[in-house]
Amino acid sequence: MTPPTAASWLPLSPGERAVAIEVLAHGPLSRSELARRLHLSAGSLTRLTKPLTESGLLIEAAGAGEGPAVRQGRPSQPLDIDTGSRAFIGIKITEDRVYGVVTTLRSEVVARHDRPLTTHDPAEVADLVREMTEEFGRAFPEPAGIGIGVGGRVEKRAVVVESAFLGWSDVPLAELVEERTGLPVVVENDVAALVEAEIWFGAGRGLDRFAVLTIGAGIGYGLVLGGRRVPSPEDGRDVGRRWMVSPQGPLGPDGERGSAVSFLTVPSIRYQVRAATGRDATYEEILARAAAGDPVCARVVDEAARALGVLVAQIANFAMPRKILLAGEGVGLVDVAGRVVEETVLAHRHPLADPVDLETKVSDFHDWARGAAVLAIQVLVLGPADA
Numbered sequence: 492m493t494p495p496t497a498a499s500w501l502p503l504s505p506g507e508r509a510v511a512i513e514v515l516a517h518g519p520l521s522r523s524e525l526a527r528r529l530h531l532s533a534g535s536l537t538r539l540t541k542p543l544t545e546s547g548l549l550i551e552a553a554g555a556g557e558g559p560a561v562r563q564g565r566p567s568q569p570l571d572i573d574t575g576s577r578a579f580i581g582i583k584i585t586e587d588r589v590y591g592v593v594t595t596l597r598s599e600v601v602a603r604h605d606r607p608l609t610t611h612d613p614a615e616v617a618d619l620v621r622e623m624t625e626e627f628g629r630a631f632p633e634p635a636g637i638g639i640g641v642g643g644r645v646e647k648r649a650v651v652v653e654s655a656f657l658g659w660s661d662v663p664l665a666e667l668v669e670e671r672t673g674l675p676v677v678v679e680n681d682v683a684a685l686v687e688a689e690i691w692f693g694a695g696r697g698l699d700r701f702a703v704l705t706i707g708a709g710i711g712y713g714l715v716l717g718g719r720r721v722p723s724p725e726d727g728r729d730v731g732r733r734w735m736v737s738p739q740g741p742l743g744p745d746g747e748r749g750s751a752v753s754f755l756t757v758p759s760i761r762y763q764v765r766a767a768t769g770r771d772a773t774y775e776e777i778l779a780r781a782a783a784g785d786p787v788c789a790r791v792v793d794e795a796a797r798a799l800g801v802l803v804a805q806i807a808n809f810a811m812p813r814k815i816l817l818a819g820e821g822v823g824l825v826d827v828a829g830r831v832v833e834e835t836v837l838a839h840r841h842p843l844a845d846p847v848d849l850e851t852k853v854s855d856f857h858d859w860a861r862g863a864a865v866l867a868i869q870v871l872v873l874g875p876a877d878a
Contacts, residue, residue, distance in 0.1 A: 519571035581864025638867035640681035682711035684862035706821030754798035796828035800835025
């Protein structure tokens with residue numbers, strides 16, 4: 492049987508979409524459990540699941556069912572997603588490389604690749620994405636769509652309005668890539684994409700209030716309320732440039748003193764060590780030297796850890812999330828100076844406040860690409876969230 496195309500699954504009604512998302516994120520689920528989770532009667536659930544099973548989006552999962560059928564002819568197997576029926580491509584564009592992954596419908600990464608980025612010309616970047624798509628297509632023919640994550644502001648999940656890393660302004664990236672690949676394309680800010688992936692398949696799954704703080708070349712922040720990411724016109728802007736930690740801190744890129752960016756980002760930490768020692772060092776080398784007791788590296792890393800503790804405490808105090816996820820290539824800081832982070836958080840919280848559930852995830856750029864693929868899964872399979 493020919494697998495159903497992504498288009499054949501659309502449009503989904505709000506009720507059908509709710510069923511599909513619940514099974515995708517938490518399945519396989521028995522019908523009784525699915526009805527309980529969605530507060531549906533057995534008849535309503537049957538009405539909603541019928542078109543989903545007929546289209547092939549939902550399948551009867553192998554294994555134990557939910558016991559004897561309530562009435563004759565009622566299926567007893569749990570419902571699940573046919574995760575291997577379609578493949579999705581996720582792309583993360585950085586200043587000097589493009590990272591790509593192929594995922595299943597449940598965002599398991601089944602292939603990854605990266606290529607150097609030697610130009611920021613939008614047309615040539617789109618050409619590179621096409622080449623990577625063709626390479627992936629040899630092993631995974633007919634992917635359902637492409638998700639692209641970019642550090643910057645994105646509008647309508649299609650146009651990169653502003654990207655300081657790439658020097659872009661009003662670049663219609665989705666259109667450029669669609670013209671070259673013939674595939675549906677969704678483009679989003681990379682932090683927003685990572686947050687969506689964590690809501691559906693990661694640390695935020697099942698949580699109504701959840702926050703993500705990313706540390707790397709910049710500082711990113713995402714907030715989840717009611718189980719949904721809170722969109723903002725500030726998405727794509729480096730919030731850390733104006734997130735003040737200490738007026739006595741180092742200078743930031745805009746001349747401000749003591750911002751989160753000036754303390755915490757990988758380039759700032761490297762710059763501080765280079766300014767103090769006259770020698771360049773990688774971020775990993777700085778962390779290793781700090782752990783070994785090097786006084787300059789230890790001072791810079793401890794100051795960064797205190798800044799991180801302030802940010803975590805502020806998020807906990809004002810957003811009151813059930814969990815805060817620290818992600819990005821810069822969170823190795825916590826492995827070296829985790830105690831300093833914890834002490835600073837406690838110092839900036841009420842003595843009787845609940846402990847902060849803080850989870851760290853050292854993310855490489857392929858993880859960011861996976862987040863972009865999740866956007867493709869959401870939009871191309873289940874339709875726009877507000878449809």
